[in-house]
Amino acid sequence: MIQVHHLHKRFARKVAVEDVSFTIPRGEIVGYLGPNGAGKSTTIKVLTGLLVPDSGAVTVGGLVPWKQRRQHVARLGAVFGQRTTLWWDLPVQESLALLRHIYRVPAGRFAENLAHFTELLELGPFLGTPARSLSLGQRMRADLAAALLHDPELLFLDEPTVGLDVVAKERIREFVRAVNAERGVTVLLTTHDLGDVERLSRRVMMIDVGRLLFDGPLAQLQAQYGGERELWVEFEQTPARSDVAGxxxxxxCGPRLRYGFRGPAAEPIARVTALAPVRDITVREPDIEATIRRIYEGGLLHTPS
Known part of the structure; x- marks a missing residue:
């Protein structure tokens, strides 16, 4: 769906993106991570056709975004957490009807999509409400519907859950999972909310100072740069000793112990259960937010100069 080869973009004397290459197959959800100013927004603007790169090759669905922009944008959907595509003083339903005409969505397909999204996103109670009167969570749900009414092949999500409460976040994540599974929509997600990444993406790309520093499974990132995994154990009774090799x-605290370890869990579990009879045992993974913070603060992904 997306092919990026040796992308370079500079503004004045500042390099925004330097020699970035990646491919994203159709139907994949990819988290694109990086601190502010890392190069995420520049990459997205090139992919949407808003910026022309200085050099490199980029195609999205076989099109060059800035050369075939009219065809290109007709196949895209985008939701930006800080902006809205809705008309401020119009009821949500009227904004969606206007977008239907802009994207030339057939009446039958529009009605079908609107009904489906209204059910999935629970839009019914505020379809008649002007955008200016919506809560942030309602506006984000309406923007998601607006972005997908024309059946795009690719969806850009930029901070889609920023400022939302836990319930609203989960509703939006469930919707994104649903449209990805049901319609095969490719999703590129940029966010500082690591909960979005954990719930939606198996693959992450990390960029900093314009360079792509990691591209792989989220589990690999955790394994390489995360802290210790933890084994929470409740024995039948307090064991005579608590030390376990490795x-x-x-x-x-009495029969409850918490161990730290690295690597696969099978051997540590076997050693702990051999220590004394066990009532309950749980493996807890390292916190992804702490992992990302350690990477950024410690420069763990930067190669030595």
Whole structure:
């Protein structure tokens, strides 16, 4: 769906994107991560056709975004957390009807999509409400419907859950998962909310100072740069000893112990269960937010100069 080869973009004396290459197959959801000013927005603007790169080759669905922009944008959907595509003083339903004409969506298909999205996103209670009177969560749900009414092949999501409460975030994540599974929509997600990444993406790309520093499974990022995994154990009774080879005791309270370890869990579990009878045992993964923070603060992905 997306092919980017040796993308370069500079503004005045500042390099925004330097030699970035990646491909995204159709139907994949990819998290695109990086601190502010890393190059995420520049990449997205090139992919949408808003910016022309200085050099490199980019195609999206076989089209060059800035050369075939009219055809290109007709196949895109975009939701930007800080902006809206709705008309401020119009009821949501009228904004969606206007977008139907802009994208030339057949009446039958528009009605079908609107009904489906109204059900999935629970739009019914505020379809008649002007955009200016919507809560942030309602506006984001309406913007998602607006972005997908014309059946785009590719959806750009930029901070889609920013400022939302837990319930609203989960509703939006469920909707994105649904349209990806049901319609095969390719999704490129840029966010600072690592919950979005954990719930939606198996693959992440990380960019900083204009360079793509990691591209791979989220699990690999965790394995390479995350902290210890934890084994939470509740024994039948307090064991005579708590030390286990290859594990680090993190906390102990009677029969409940918490161990830290790295690598696969099978061997640590076998060693712990051999120590004494176990009532309950749970493996907890490293916190992804802490992992990303360690990477940024410690420069772990930067290669030595």
């Amino acid at each position: 594990l680090r005791v993190l906390a102990s």
